[in-house]
Amino acid sequence: MCSSPTAKRTGRPRSADADRAILAATRAALAEQGWGRLTLGDVAARAGVAKTTLYRRWAGKNELVVDAVAALFEEQLELPDLGSLQADIQGVVLRFAELLNRPETRTALMAVIAEAAHDDALRLRIREAIVDRQKHLVVLGRKRAQQRGEIPPEDGAADSAAGPARDNLIFDVVAGAVVHRVMVSSEPVDEEWAGRLAVLLVVGLAGLHTAQDL
Amino acid sequence: MCSSPTAKRTGRPRSADADRAILAATRAALAEQGWGRLTLGDVAARAGVAKTTLYRRWAGKNELVVDAVAALFEEQLELPDLGSLQADIQGVVLRFAELLNRPETRTALMAVIAEAAHDDALRLRIREAIVDRQKHLVVLGRKRAQQRGEIPPEDGAADSAAGPARDNLIFDVVAGAVVHRVMVSSEPVDEEWAGRLAVLLVVGLAGLHTAQDL
Amino acid sequence: MCSSPTAKRTGRPRSADADRAILAATRAALAEQGWGRLTLGDVAARAGVAKTTLYRRWAGKNELVVDAVAALFEEQLELPDLGSLQADIQGVVLRFAELLNRPETRTALMAVIAEAAHDDALRLRIREAIVDRQKHLVVLGRKRAQQRGEIPPEDGAADSAAGPARDNLIFDVVAGAVVHRVMVSSEPVDEEWAGRLAVLLVVGLAGLHTAQDL
Amino acid sequence: MCSSPTAKRTGRPRSADADRAILAATRAALAEQGWGRLTLGDVAARAGVAKTTLYRRWAGKNELVVDAVAALFEEQLELPDLGSLQADIQGVVLRFAELLNRPETRTALMAVIAEAAHDDALRLRIREAIVDRQKHLVVLGRKRAQQRGEIPPEDGAADSAAGPARDNLIFDVVAGAVVHRVMVSSEPVDEEWAGRLAVLLVVGLAGLHTAQDL
DNA sequence: ATTTAAGCGAGACGGTACGTCACGTCTTGTC
DNA sequence: GACAAGACGTGACGTACCGTCTCGCTTAAAT
Numbered sequence: 001m002c003s004s005p006t007a008k009r010t011g012r013p014r015s016a017d018a019d020r021a022i023l024a025a026t027r028a029a030l031a032e033q034g035w036g037r038l039t040l041g042d043v044a045a046r047a048g049v050a051k052t053t054l055y056r057r058w059a060g061k062n063e064l065v066v067d068a069v070a071a072l073f074e075e076q077l078e079l080p081d082l083g084s085l086q087a088d089i090q091g092v093v094l095r096f097a098e099l100l101n102r103p104e105t106r107t108a109l110m111a112v113i114a115e116a117a118h119d120d121a122l123r124l125r126i127r128e129a130i131v132d133r134q135k136h137l138v139v140l141g142r143k144r145a146q147q148r149g150e151i152p153p154e155d156g157a158a159d160s161a162a163g164p165a166r167d168n169l170i171f172d173v174v175a176g177a178v179v180h181r182v183m184v185s186s187e188p189v190d191e192e193w194a195g196r197l198a199v200l201l202v203v204g205l206a207g208l209h210t211a212q213d214l
Numbered sequence: 215m216c217s218s219p220t221a222k223r224t225g226r227p228r229s230a231d232a233d234r235a236i237l238a239a240t241r242a243a244l245a246e247q248g249w250g251r252l253t254l255g256d257v258a259a260r261a262g263v264a265k266t267t268l269y270r271r272w273a274g275k276n277e278l279v280v281d282a283v284a285a286l287f288e289e290q291l292e293l294p295d296l297g298s299l300q301a302d303i304q305g306v307v308l309r310f311a312e313l314l315n316r317p318e319t320r321t322a323l324m325a326v327i328a329e330a331a332h333d334d335a336l337r338l339r340i341r342e343a344i345v346d347r348q349k350h351l352v353v354l355g356r357k358r359a360q361q362r363g364e365i366p367p368e369d370g371a372a373d374s375a376a377g378p379a380r381d382n383l384i385f386d387v388v389a390g391a392v393v394h395r396v397m398v399s400s401e402p403v404d405e406e407w408a409g410r411l412a413v414l415l416v417v418g419l420a421g422l423h424t425a426q427d428l
Numbered sequence: 429m430c431s432s433p434t435a436k437r438t439g440r441p442r443s444a445d446a447d448r449a450i451l452a453a454t455r456a457a458l459a460e461q462g463w464g465r466l467t468l469g470d471v472a473a474r475a476g477v478a479k480t481t482l483y484r485r486w487a488g489k490n491e492l493v494v495d496a497v498a499a500l501f502e503e504q505l506e507l508p509d510l511g512s513l514q515a516d517i518q519g520v521v522l523r524f525a526e527l528l529n530r531p532e533t534r535t536a537l538m539a540v541i542a543e544a545a546h547d548d549a550l551r552l553r554i555r556e557a558i559v560d561r562q563k564h565l566v567v568l569g570r571k572r573a574q575q576r577g578e579i580p581p582e583d584g585a586a587d588s589a590a591g592p593a594r595d596n597l598i599f600d601v602v603a604g605a606v607v608h609r610v611m612v613s614s615e616p617v618d619e620e621w622a623g624r625l626a627v628l629l630v631v632g633l634a635g636l637h638t639a640q641d642l
Numbered sequence: 643m644c645s646s647p648t649a650k651r652t653g654r655p656r657s658a659d660a661d662r663a664i665l666a667a668t669r670a671a672l673a674e675q676g677w678g679r680l681t682l683g684d685v686a687a688r689a690g691v692a693k694t695t696l697y698r699r700w701a702g703k704n705e706l707v708v709d710a711v712a713a714l715f716e717e718q719l720e721l722p723d724l725g726s727l728q729a730d731i732q733g734v735v736l737r738f739a740e741l742l743n744r745p746e747t748r749t750a751l752m753a754v755i756a757e758a759a760h761d762d763a764l765r766l767r768i769r770e771a772i773v774d775r776q777k778h779l780v781v782l783g784r785k786r787a788q789q790r791g792e793i794p795p796e797d798g799a800a801d802s803a804a805g806p807a808r809d810n811l812i813f814d815v816v817a818g819a820v821v822h823r824v825m826v827s828s829e830p831v832d833e834e835w836a837g838r839l840a841v842l843l844v845v846g847l848a849g850l851h852t853a854q855d856l
Numbered sequence: 857a858t859t860t861a862a863g864c865g866a867g868a869c870g871g872t873a874c875g876t877c878a879c880g881t882c883t884t885g886t887c
Numbered sequence: 888g889a890c891a892a893g894a895c896g897t898g899a900c901g902t903a904c905c906g907t908c909t910c911g912c913t914t915a916a917a918t
Contacts, residue, residue, distance in 0.1 A: 010860080010861055010862070010915095010916070010917075011860075011861035011862025011863070011914090011915080011916080012861075012862050012863045012864080012913075012914045012915055012916085013862085013863080013914090013915070013916090014862090014863065014864095015863075015864085018863095018864090031332075032332075033332070034328075034329065034331065034332040034333070035250075035328060035329075036249075036250075036275075036329060039903080039904060039905085040904080040905075040906085041903090041904065041905085042904095049864085049865085050864060050865045050866065050867090051865095051866090051867090051905095051906085052863090052864070052865080052866085052907090052908095053863075053864060053865085055906065055907080056863080056864090060905095060906080061905095103332070106331050106332075107328075107331045107332045110324075110327055110328040110331040111328045111331065113324060113328065113397055113398060114249060114321075114324040114325050114327065114328030114329075115248070115249075115250060115328075116397070117248065117320050117321045117324040117325070117397060118245075118247075118248035118317070118320075118321050119248070123400055126398070127398070127399075127400065131398055131399065165406075165407075165410065166410070168399065168401070169391075169407065169410050169411060169414065171399075172391045172394045172395045172398075172399055173387055173390070173391045173394075173411070173414070175390075175394050175398070176387070176389075176390030176391040176392070176393055176394030176395070176398075177383075177386045177387045177390040177391065178390070179390055179393075179394065180386045180387075180389050180390030180393065181386045181390070183327055183330070183331065184327060184340070184341070184345055184386075184389070184390075185341075185345065185382065185385075185386055186337055186341065187382070192379075193379075193383065196379065196380070196383050196422060197383060197387070199418070199421055199422055199425055200383065200387070200414075200415070200418035200419065200421065200422055201414070201418060202418075202421070203417055203418045203420070203421025203422075204413070204414035204415060204416075204417045204418030204421070205414065206417070207413055207414065207416070207417025207418070208410060208413055208414055208417075211413055223884095223885095223892090223893090224884080224885070224886090224891070224892045224893070225883085225884065225885085225891080225892035225893030225894065226882070226883045226884050226885095226892075226893055226894045226895080227883085227884065227893090227894075228893095228894065228895095229894080229895080232894095232895090253872085253873060253874085254873085254874080254875085255872095255873065255874085256873095263895090263896085264895065264896045264897065264898095265874095265875085265896095265897095266875095266876085266877090266894095266895075266896080266897085267894075267895065267896080269875065269876080270894075270895090274875085443889080443890085446890090459760075461760075462757065462759065462760040462761070463756060463757075464677075464678075464757060467877085467878055467879085468878080468879075468880085469877095469878065469879085470878095476891095477890085477891085478890060478891045478892065478893090479879095479880085479881095479891095479892090479893090480881090480882095480889090480890070480891075480892090481889080481890065481891080483880065483881080484889080484890090488879090488880080489879090531760070534759050534760075535756075535759045535760045538752075538755055538756035538758075538759040539756050539759070541752055541756065541825055541826060542677060542749075542752040542753045542755065542756030542757075543676070543677075543678060543756075544825070545676065545748050545749045545752040545753070545825065546675075546676035546745070546748075546749050547676070551828055554826070555826070555827070555828065559826055559827065593834075593835075593838065594838070596827065596829070597819075597835065597838050597839060597842065599827075600819045600822045600823045600826075600827055601815055601818070601819045601822075601839070601842070603818075603822050603826070604815070604817075604818030604819040604820070604821055604822030604823070604826075605811075605814045605815045605818040605819065606818070607818055607821075607822065608814045608815075608817050608818030608821065609814045609818070611755055611758070611759065612755060612768070612769070612773055612814075612817070612818075613769075613773065613810065613813075613814055614765055614769065615810070620807075621807075621811065624807065624808070624811050624850060625811060625815070627846070627849055627850055627853055628811065628815070628842075628843070628846035628847065628849065628850055629842070629846060630846075630849070631845055631846045631848070631849025631850075632841070632842035632843060632844075632845045632846030632849070633842065634845070635841055635842065635844070635845025635846070636838060636841055636842055636845075639841055651866095651867090651910090652865070652866045652867070652910080652911075652912095653865080653866035653867030653868065653909085653910065653911095654866075654867055654868045654869075654908070654909045654910050655867090655868075655909080655910070656867095656868060656869095657868080657869080660868095660869085681898090681899060681900085682899085682900080682901085683898095683899070683900085684899095686870095690870095691869085691870080692869065692870040692871060693870095693871090693900095693901085694868095694869075694870080694871080694901095694902085694903090695868075695869060695870075697901065697902080698868075698869090702901085
């Protein structure tokens with residue numbers, strides 16, 4: 001950000017351990033106290049680090065927490081290959097729900113989203129660091145389904161916008177439905193519910209392909 | 215809540231104006247500053263009321279904001295009758311998105327949901343005050359569609375749980391998808407997107423009915 | 429103040445019990461909590477009276493407490509006739525010290541004096557209500573001593589100011605020394621100490637009469 | 643008090659300027675507003691210091707004001723050598739009265755004494771910080787008078803308690819009389835009054851020496 | 857081996873908001 | 888109209904974190 005990777009820096013280098021300890025402490029504190037009661041003093045104390053060290057690296061709560069949360073989503077999700085689109089969807093839904101049920105993730109994610117509701121820069125950071133990184137799952141799932149012949153291949157130039165639009169819709173529906181079920185309805189995402197959602201999506205998606213121009 | 219309706223109350227009664235002014239000021243302040251920067255002192259000042267009056271009636275930020283937000287959802291949503299299930303869904307999605315795009319609603323709703331991520335009592339209050347109140351829209355929509363013959367009537371005792379489960383799934387999908395589109399993806403909920411979602415749901419729902427035991 | 433004693437007052441007359449209860453409650457509360465922690469709400473509660481009633485009769489803390497304290501000094505002190513000026517002084521000193529050692533008196537008196545340090549009107553009220561009322565003790569003691577022949581009678585016109593000046597000095601010395609001993613030095617006013625003070629005064633007073641023009 | 647002088651202290655050291663500024667501001671505010679209207683927020687503002695800094699160093703009003711007042715008495719009083727015991731007493735009385743007439747001293751001293759009326763720990767602090775420090779004036783005055791032959795030297799073991807007892811009596815009488823004259827009687831301590839008091843004391847003191855066992 | 861520039865812990869600092877408390881005033885309904 | 892009850896506006900309280908700022912010490916690269 002402020003220096004090219006090859007820029008030789010003089011003086012004592014920053015401790016990499018500190019970074020890890022701080023991010024871990026942030027996640028732990030966030031899970032326990034929630035965004036509102038999260039204090040940077042507490043994070044510093046948990047990490048065994050001075051507050052100064054913390055402010056030397058992040059500009060404030062937002063930046064720190066987004067980084068801490070992003071790490072959670074870094075490599076957590078992958079698309080299982082279960083033989084059919086419906087099974088794949090059911091599988092990824094269950095994994096996502098499991099992630100959302102861990103207290104650290106649940107608190108952290110909602111906290112940053114809420115904070116982003118009135119902070120455009122933060123919303124952008126979330127999209128880049130967390131959301132966009134997961135969209136490839138949809139793309140991957142569609143390609144597998146097309147290879148299996150479950151859904152038709154892309155037509156090409158004619159309605160070029162429809163494909164990505166469908167991908168985005170699927171993403172919003174899957175992510176939104178799971179989050180809503182877990183966070184708002186407070187009901188479990190079990191195999192049954194995930195199965196129903198998968199059926200809805202597979203059948204509905206076929207309908208979308210049938211309907212022209214959608 | 216704290217007194218039977220016939221309980222003779224002595225002393226000066228609480229001002230009803232104050233309640234209204236405080237809730238309105240809370241919504242305004244929340245829209246402008248967001249949850250994190252919302253100060254009860256500011257709310258009091260906007261409402262032309264003393265801080266103590268505010269604390270006399272609500273125990274803290276959470277309680278106040280939930281009450282303020284609940285009022286927003288009180289009578290805002292209704293299901294338009296546009297002639298077909300698909301059109302009805304598209305219509306309600308657009309209305310819901312419009313509501314979510316008003317800054318006060320957007321900030322307020324996400325704030326309380328986030329705070330609820332680690333506060334069971336708050337989550338319960340949200341469900342009672344906001345969520346459950348909207349579920350009737352799904353029930354109403356289903357009944358209309360059944361009357362129109364778009365989807366089959368309930369079978370009765372055999373799979374009695376499938377109907378409500380489908381209703382809940384639909385609710386999570388619609389609400390979740392719209393919220394995710396607006397809050398996370400930061401993309402507009404226009405007629406096109408709403409139409410796609412409606413198609414997905416109508417077709418998918420038919421598939422759910424076809425699939426036995428779902 | 430606002431009505432002649434014979435003026436027919438309309439409406440419900442003020443309760444005389446309330447007055448007594450309030451003053452007694454004030455003294456009790458003052459003894460327990462001190463001036464700083466004395467709350468009028470507490471006084472009202474102890475007196476079994478509404479705050480309104482209290483404010484209807486006194487303008488504020490100062491007025492109430494001074495009235496409450498004044499009653500303590502109303503008829504508490506008298507000059508014993510023990511046969512000699514020295515014995516009389518010793519006796520009144522012991523009685524005054526006893527009064528000052530009662531917690532209510534001790535707290536109350538110092539509180540109003542301290543408050544008076546920067547409040548001229550209050551200082552005047554104290555002088556009228558408390559101090560001036562006790563000065564007659566000095567005059568009475570002097571007259572007795574003159575009758576006994578222990579000190580010479582007043583000369584008359586020549587040095588007419590010297591007599592009252594001496595009375596005032598004696599008053600300041602006796603009252604001041606006792607208060608200082610009790611409140612500041614925190615040491616007991618016993619017969620020995622009172623005796624020493626009496627000797628000092630009797631002998632010193634004789635010296636004052638001897639010294640011309642004093 | 644709380645740390646040995648060689649204790650290595652870590653972290654940023656407390657500002658000595660702040661201490662001085664706070665104590666000075668306290669005295670100024672106290673003189674202007676009196677104890678009752680003295681607000682620590684105002685003190686902090688006058689001192690150009692944050693309220694927290696103030697609370698970091700003193701536990702409350704009492705502690706702060708006693709420290710502030712103690713400094714006033716630190717080196718204010720000394721015994722003039724005017725050639726005779728009577729003149730020395732007259733001199734120190736006038737100086738003490740002058741000190742007491744300064745609004746800051748008058749308010750501050752009475753305030754802490756009043757507060758001490760129901761606070762044993764505070765009374766102890768006052769004695770240590772203010773009163774005991776002035777007693778040496780009495781001892782010094784007595785020694786000078788003994789050197790001049792105005793009063794007889796101490797006898798030694800026989801009545802060893804009488805000497806200190808007389809010193810304490812003199813202290814209570816001088817301090818008490820001046821305070822009472824200024825604070826309660828609200829009359830001036832001029833040369834005439836101080837002279838009378840000095841005569842009373844010198845003559846009375848001789849009487850005390852004459853009376854055996856006193 | 858020194859130097860040197862930054863990192864680091866500790867904790868004081870100026871702020872802002874908190875939630876509480878008592879003040880003295882006001883509005884009720886009852887006596 | 889006095890009274891009990893209690894809500895109200897006001898303003899200080901003492902606390903908790905914020906993000907910044909000294910301190911003196913440590914650490915590793917550059918000399």
